[in-house]
Amino acid sequence: MDARAAAYAIGLGDDALVLGQRLTEWCGKAPFLEEDLALANTALDYIGRARFFYQAAGVNTGRSEDEIAFGRDAREFTNHLIYELPRGDFAFTMARQFLIDAFMVPFLDALSTSRDEQLAGIAAKAVKESRYHLRRSGDWMVRLGDGTDESRQRTIAALDTLAGYVDELFEMDSLEAELATDGIGVDRARLKDAWQRTVARVLEDATLPQLATGWNVSGGRRGIHTEHLGHMLSELQFVQRAYPGLQW
Amino acid sequence: MSKSRYMPLFEVFVRSKRGLDHKHVGSLHAEDAQQALEYARDVYTRRGEGASIWVVKSSDIVASQESEAQDFYDPMDDKPYRHATHYVLPREVDNM
Numbered sequence: 001m002d003a004r005a006a007a008y009a010i011g012l013g014d015d016a017l018v019l020g021q022r023l024t025e026w027c028g029k030a031p032f033l034e035e036d037l038a039l040a041n042t043a044l045d046y047i048g049r050a051r052f053f054y055q056a057a058g059v060n061t062g063r064s065e066d067e068i069a070f071g072r073d074a075r076e077f078t079n080h081l082i083y084e085l086p087r088g089d090f091a092f093t094m095a096r097q098f099l100i101d102a103f104m105v106p107f108l109d110a111l112s113t114s115r116d117e118q119l120a121g122i123a124a125k126a127v128k129e130s131r132y133h134l135r136r137s138g139d140w141m142v143r144l145g146d147g148t149d150e151s152r153q154r155t156i157a158a159l160d161t162l163a164g165y166v167d168e169l170f171e172m173d174s175l176e177a178e179l180a181t182d183g184i185g186v187d188r189a190r191l192k193d194a195w196q197r198t199v200a201r202v203l204e205d206a207t208l209p210q211l212a213t214g215w216n217v218s219g220g221r222r223g224i225h226t227e228h229l230g231h232m233l234s235e236l237q238f239v240q241r242a243y244p245g246l247q248w
Numbered sequence: 249m250s251k252s253r254y255m256p257l258f259e260v261f262v263r264s265k266r267g268l269d270h271k272h273v274g275s276l277h278a279e280d281a282q283q284a285l286e287y288a289r290d291v292y293t294r295r296g297e298g299a300s301i302w303v304v305k306s307s308d309i310v311a312s313q314e315s316e317a318q319d320f321y322d323p324m325d326d327k328p329y330r331h332a333t334h335y336v337l338p339r340e341v342d343n344m
Binding site: 032033034035037038041132135136139143 | 255276277278279282283286287289290291294
């Protein structure tokens with residue numbers, strides 16, 4: 001894996017690690033036991049994904065997965081912003097998960113045909129997880145949207161907040177454009193139609209209004225983050241920062 | 249939820265391999281059968297791919313009562329001819 005593919009893998013690893021960490025924040029606090037385990041499983045899927053991407057990226061740069069995860073500051077993290085937003089209430093967590101799952105399935109499907117064998121291998125394994133995640137989160141959108149007044153209002157509020165963060169998922173920077181041309185990376189822009197169809201269908205089933213458009217923010221891939229990432233990293237990285245190189 | 253209430257209880261049966269029986273592994277709460285199936289995957293199978301899962305509402309299971317055990321099973325004890333072990337096997341068959 002060359003330096004460009006490694007940078008790409010780190011970006012994908014950051015997406016996965018940051019969302020995985022947000023999901024682990026529910027551990028022990030989910031609405032009921034079964035959902036607690038299901039969320040923790042999803043979190044583990046994402047953290048496992050982050051490890052694979054970091055390991056693949058680290059081979060060439062000589063950095064361990066721990067150094068990549070715990071040794072960089074917020075400005076060096078290149079995850080998209082939607083992943084780092086605080087977990088919010090349960091409706092927010094599920095609405096975000098749904099919008100991301102609907103993206104991840106076609107994205108990983110496309111990445112599984114990458115000319116880079118490592119990236120293709122990681123994607124082929126992860127897409128199975130994401131199909132299951134999507135089934136779960138789509139199901140929850142219907143339960144929440146078509147549930148009680150309160151669950152509906154909270155879900156609508158969550159979708160309103162998230163609407164401005166989804167465009168970034170389809171943005172191509174120069175590195176990604178180059179890798180897509182070379183058959184290594186995925187052309188995100190081409191996934192938008194499929195994503196929109198999935199989202200529109202589920203929101204309709206859920207009797208929820210469609211996603212609002214008109215504003216969007218981006219910057220994650222350039223290391224420009226929301227105020228939330230630094231706080232999250234301080235918790236995520238604490239042990240390795242306090243005891244560098246600690247093994248357990 | 250305006251009123252606190254428990255979701256229905258489901259019993260979970262998992263078949264870990266093709267050819268084996270579904271085994272009762274435990275129970276869980278879920279809103280409906282579909283959700284129970286998804287939670288069963290998360291709670292009882294984790295990474296067990298290829299598993300087959302059955303869920304059934306616990307209230308739909310009709311079970312024998314312990315208090316009736318005597319009437320149910322005891323009459324069989326004094327009729328040894330009901331058990332295969334009662335019969336002497338031909339030497340050729342050896343043990344069964």
